[in-house]
Amino acid sequence: MTALQLAFVIPLLGAVGIVLAGRSPNLRESITLATAVLLFGTVLQLLEPVLAGARPELVLFEILPGLNIAFKVEPLGMLFGLIASGLWIVNSVYSIGYMRGNDEKNQTRFYVCFALSLASALAIAFAGNLLTLFLFYEVLTLMTYPLVTHAGTDKARAGGRTYLAILMGTSILFLLPAVIYVWHVAGTTDFTAGGILPAGMDSGLVSVLLALFMFGIGKAALMPFHRWLPAAMVAPTPVSALLHAVAVVKAGVFSVVKVVVYVFGLDQLTGATDWLIAISGFTIVAASIVALHADNLKRRLAYSTVSQLSYIVLAAALIAPLSIVGAALHIATHAFAKITLFFTAGAIYTAAHKTEVSQLDGIGKRMPWTMAAFTIGALSLIGIPPLAGFVSKWFILMSAAEGGHFLAVAVLIVSTLLNAAYFLPIVHAAFFKPLSAEDEHHPHGEAPLPMVLALMTTAIGTIALFFFSAPLLRLVQPLVAS
Amino acid sequence: MSLVLHLPALQVVLPLISAPLAVLLRHGGVAFAVVTAAAWAAFACAIGLWLQVGQAEGGVISYHIGSWPPPWGIEYRVDRLASFVLLLVSGMAALVLPYSRASIEREIPRELHYLYYAMFGLCLTGLLGITITGDAFNIFVFLEISSLSTYVLIALGRDRRALAAAYRYLIMGSIGATFIVIGIGFLYLMTGTLNLVDMAERLRTIESSRPVLAALAFITVGVSLKLALFPLHQWLPNAYTYAPSAATAFLAATATKVSVYVLIRFWFSVFGESLVFHKLPLPQILLLLSLAAMFAASFTAIFQDNLKRLFAYSSVGQMGYITLGMSFDSVNGLDAAILHLFNHGITKAAIFLLIGGLVLGLAKPGAVLPTPTFDRLAGLAKRMPFTCFGIVLAGLSLIGVPGTAGFISKWYLILAAMEAGKFWIVGAILLSSLLAVVYVWRFVEVAYFKPAPEGSVRQEAPLSMLIPAWLLVIGTIWFGLDTSFTVGTATEAALQLVRVGK
Numbered sequence: 006m007t008a009l010q011l012a013f014v015i016p017l018l019g020a021v022g023i024v025l026a027g028r029s030p031n032l033r034e035s036i037t038l039a040t041a042v043l044l045f046g047t048v049l050q051l052l053e054p055v056l057a058g059a060r061p062e063l064v065l066f067e068i069l070p071g072l073n074i075a076f077k078v079e080p081l082g083m084l085f086g087l088i089a090s091g092l093w094i095v096n097s098v099y100s101i102g103y104m105r106g107n108d109e110k111n112q113t114r115f116y117v118c119f120a121l122s123l124a125s126a127l128a129i130a131f132a133g134n135l136l137t138l139f140l141f142y143e144v145l146t147l148m149t150y151p152l153v154t155h156a157g158t159d160k161a162r163a164g165g166r167t168y169l170a171i172l173m174g175t176s177i178l179f180l181l182p183a184v185i186y187v188w189h190v191a192g193t194t195d196f197t198a199g200g201i202l203p204a205g206m207d208s209g210l211v212s213v214l215l216a217l218f219m220f221g222i223g224k225a226a227l228m229p230f231h232r233w234l235p236a237a238m239v240a241p242t243p244v245s246a247l248l249h250a251v252a253v254v255k256a257g258v259f260s261v262v263k264v265v266v267y268v269f270g271l272d273q274l275t276g277a278t279d280w281l282i283a284i285s286g287f288t289i290v291a292a293s294i295v296a297l298h299a300d301n302l303k304r305r306l307a308y309s310t311v312s313q314l315s316y317i318v319l320a321a322a323l324i325a326p327l328s329i330v331g332a333a334l335h336i337a338t339h340a341f342a343k344i345t346l347f348f349t350a351g352a353i354y355t356a357a358h359k360t361e362v363s364q365l366d367g368i369g370k371r372m373p374w375t376m377a378a379f380t381i382g383a384l385s386l387i388g389i390p391p392l393a394g395f396v397s398k399w400f401i402l403m404s405a406a407e408g409g410h411f412l413a414v415a416v417l418i419v420s421t422l423l424n425a426a427y428f429l430p431i432v433h434a435a436f437f438k439p440l441s442a443e444d445e446h447h448p449h450g451e452a453p454l455p456m457v458l459a460l461m462t463t464a465i466g467t468i469a470l471f472f473f474s475a476p477l478l479r480l481v482q483p484l485v486a487s
Numbered sequence: 488m489s490l491v492l493h494l495p496a497l498q499v500v501l502p503l504i505s506a507p508l509a510v511l512l513r514h515g516g517v518a519f520a521v522v523t524a525a526a527w528a529a530f531a532c533a534i535g536l537w538l539q540v541g542q543a544e545g546g547v548i549s550y551h552i553g554s555w556p557p558p559w560g561i562e563y564r565v566d567r568l569a570s571f572v573l574l575l576v577s578g579m580a581a582l583v584l585p586y587s588r589a590s591i592e593r594e595i596p597r598e599l600h601y602l603y604y605a606m607f608g609l610c611l612t613g614l615l616g617i618t619i620t621g622d623a624f625n626i627f628v629f630l631e632i633s634s635l636s637t638y639v640l641i642a643l644g645r646d647r648r649a650l651a652a653a654y655r656y657l658i659m660g661s662i663g664a665t666f667i668v669i670g671i672g673f674l675y676l677m678t679g680t681l682n683l684v685d686m687a688e689r690l691r692t693i694e695s696s697r698p699v700l701a702a703l704a705f706i707t708v709g710v711s712l713k714l715a716l717f718p719l720h721q722w723l724p725n726a727y728t729y730a731p732s733a734a735t736a737f738l739a740a741t742a743t744k745v746s747v748y749v750l751i752r753f754w755f756s757v758f759g760e761s762l763v764f765h766k767l768p769l770p771q772i773l774l775l776l777s778l779a780a781m782f783a784a785s786f787t788a789i790f791q792d793n794l795k796r797l798f799a800y801s802s803v804g805q806m807g808y809i810t811l812g813m814s815f816d817s818v819n820g821l822d823a824a825i826l827h828l829f830n831h832g833i834t835k836a837a838i839f840l841l842i843g844g845l846v847l848g849l850a851k852p853g854a855v856l857p858t859p860t861f862d863r864l865a866g867l868a869k870r871m872p873f874t875c876f877g878i879v880l881a882g883l884s885l886i887g888v889p890g891t892a893g894f895i896s897k898w899y900l901i902l903a904a905m906e907a908g909k910f911w912i913v914g915a916i917l918l919s920s921l922l923a924v925v926y927v928w929r930f931v932e933v934a935y936f937k938p939a940p941e942g943s944v945r946q947e948a949p950l951s952m953l954i955p956a957w958l959l960v961i962g963t964i965w966f967g968l969d970t971s972f973t974v975g976t977a978t979e980a981a982l983q984l985v986r987v988g989k
Contacts, residue, residue: 069898069970070978140889147888154936162936166928173924177887178917182901189905 102455180221200270224257242351331400393470515600564621666709714746717780732843780807837959844948866939882927
């Protein structure tokens with residue numbers, strides 16, 4: 006079996022194993038961990054050939070005449086696949102601590118859906134054509150729905166409703182006709198460097214089609230279709246961390262970049278993206294302002310994610326080689342920083358049962374490791390060297406300045422300030438404010454060890470990514486080499 | 488003489504014999520065995536015919552009853568489309584009959600069981616006969632056979648409202664049948680023949696005369712009644728709601744679909760494209776009514792409290808997609824209609840079969856069966872996980888989620904609308920599928936999130952009911968991924984119809 010086949014078989018087998026081992030939690034969690042490690046190893050095997058210029062392919066079967074369910078690994082998908090499968094290992098360690106620490110119910114279902122969600126995310130990453138991407142895009146929505154509504158409460162059900170309504174609604178209303186229209190005019194949906202749309206397509210039509218894609222990919226959370234992301238925060242924190250900071254939302258922005266590069270092609274889009282720059286710019290600033298006012302920590306992080314996702318959409322909309330590289334890098338750098346932040350939020354909830362920002366005074370003394378990791382993640386998102394977020398932001402900013410998009414430059418600067426404004430007070434309160442009188446009587450320490458290990462790992466990753474950004478660059482460079 | 492040559496006759500004769508046998512034997516178990524055997528034999532015939540059509544000259548099998556050559560004798564005529572519908576109808580019967588045994592045990596008094604199987608056999612005969620015959624009057628005869636037996640099947644329902652529903656359907660169905668026979672009468676008057684092929688040839692010379700147009704109008708309205716085209720659908724929701732579960736599943740999957748087949752047959756093979764689509768504003772009317780069905784019926788479905796009725800209204804809405812595909816007058820449109828005829832057939836049959844099991848699961852031992860209203864479904868997923876999950880999967884196909892059969896038909900429907908340049912219809916199709924999300928998710932939220940009542944135990948439907956239902960559920964997924972059979976057959980059928988209709 007080739008590595009590409011294994012990348013789908015392993016999580017599926019893992020899911021089966023998790024079901025079978027449902028009665029014995031230790032065995033079940035070992036299977037999850039083993040699956041995650043094996044999967045990452047398998048995906049890693051693809052890296053070498055892809056770096057060497059190969060594009061491993063896998064055609065499963067013909068779903069419609071001339072349309073296959075097919076996979077083809079190219080640099081961008083490789084990057085997304087590596088991040089999703091790699092962080093799954095860390096997240097699994099974290100999940101064990103969290104799910105046990107909080108005595109969650111239905112853990113078997115949780116781990117099964119998680120494995121299947123990861124398989125869907127990888128299928129999106131490696132999709133060889135639009136139809137395959139669309140298929141697994143919808144599968145991912147359905148697989149994550151039970152995770153979002155895990156608690157089974159009325160609040161979870163309401164959150165799940167919003168989640169499903171927006172993600173399904175946008176994908177059916179906008180993305181599906183866009184996919185069918187591409188097939189209608191181009192006669193193919195295969196991702197091809199330089200785009201597949203016929204040359205000389207009416208520019209108005211190109212804009213409309215682009216709009217259908219951008220709003221249809223609701224997972225990219227472009228305003229006004231962003232509400233599902235804060236709604237999804239009712240899920241257990243490991244879900245918010247890996248799926249709603251990495252796998253699901255990155256599947257969204259990944260699809261955005263993929264469509265821009267491989268369906269439209271940068272040339273076709275010249276002059277057709279000004280409105281997208283404006284909308285993504287608006288989303289960046291508006292979501293940051295909402296984050297500023299959110300007292301619930303996970304909500305603040307969610308809106309921060311909405312804002313950061315639009316960095317990637319903005320970068321894609323700049324349609325310059327440099328900005329596409331920046332977009333790809335930001336997928337990686339934001340993933341590490343944001344999963345760290347969610348890990349800390351979950352750790353705080355597990356150890357101290359706190360969910361609101363205003364309750365965090367002085368918590369840094371009791372949970373120094375957690376809050377140190379939080380600081381690293383926050384600083385990376387603000388874009389301060391030597392942290393990963395700086396690298397990708399730099400690329401996007403350079404590209405915007407080079408292309409004379411001063412609106413974009415202004416948005417990036419304002420957003421940096423806003424990022425600082427909603428993250429730094431938390432850091433300040435945690436380390437420099439005294440504990441409240443009531444908290445004095447409720448002693449607690451760090452969260453369970455697996456959680457602390459996980460969040461330290463990703464925090465270190467955030468630093469490492471700054472110093473070792475060269476391999477990443479080497480991977481994504483071919484995206485714009487044509 | 489080889490038996491294989493007589494498959495077209497056997498296709499109809501076998502179930503036809505089984506029905507009176509069931510009555511004569513007067514024993515539920517024996518009747519079950521006889522009719523089921525006949526249905527399986529019919530399914531085998533349909534498979535044989537499907538294979539034969541591929542090799543037949545011109546893609547058509549012509550069988551002369553009693554060796555009288557057409558147009559004097561009655562001709563059975565199997566083309567690609569007919570073979571596809573025969574497969575659907577006989578396949579459904581072959582699955583629903585084994586399911587019936589456990590299902591009607593508590594729905595129909597035991598002394599009437601033999602009657603159920605006899606009527607089922609007759610209904611199957613009628614539907615197969617309509618599909619296979621190449622004779623206009625024969626269509627009417629078989630239509631009456633299937634209709635009359637359907638009225639009885641519905642009236643066998645345990646609820647007393649089943650009688651009213653059957654009576655209402657009887658009135659509406661008879662009006663429809665009368666319209667059809669008037670139309671056929673006009674055609675006979677103008678052409679002097681009842682053989683469909685002969686009729687089509689002769690119509691070419693007189694096509695725009697008023698009686699021919701009147702015949703087209705009568706037949707179209709009459710068949711529309713039978714296929715429950717909005718707003719002629721009023722008979723359907725109650726009939727589906729109160730009929731025995733197995734009958735509902737069979738009728739939902741086949742009866743309206745065969746009516747669609749009749750309409751396609753008359754429009755494309757008899758009257759011909761140019762008459763139907765260019766002389767009268769029929770496509771425009773059909774387009775508007777289809778859209779109305781897609782929205783009004785799906786919207787009504789959302790507010791139903793009875794699960795069976797909800798999916799009955801959903802059927803009316805889904806019929807809208809089929810007729811919408813017909814209205815485009817293009818290969819892709821027709822392709823979409825034929826595909827959805829099959830895909831929706833198996834999807835909706837799966838759902839109604841599962842609901843039948845669900846009703847049994849809700850019942851207390853010995854008590855009368857409850858109606859599947861939403862307040863009774865709370866937390867049902869814990870008690871009947873396979874049934875509920877099956878309904879969710881088939882529900883995804885109703886929505887048209889990729890990877891399910893419903894997606895494939897939607898793909899072709901949208902493609903046809905784009906080809907026609909009607910982008911507002913693309914929007915309408917997509918918006919209406921969101922309505923399906925709403926009504927399917929109403930079920931999900933109640934079954935999976937509402938707490939189950941105290942003291943409820945896990946109680947799945949019997950295996951003899953779960954297995955046929957799940958075969959269909961797997962079918963909805965299978966035909967969403969491997970479409971070579973469905974799309975291949977539908978495309979071939981559409982091409983054949985358009986080629987002949989030119």
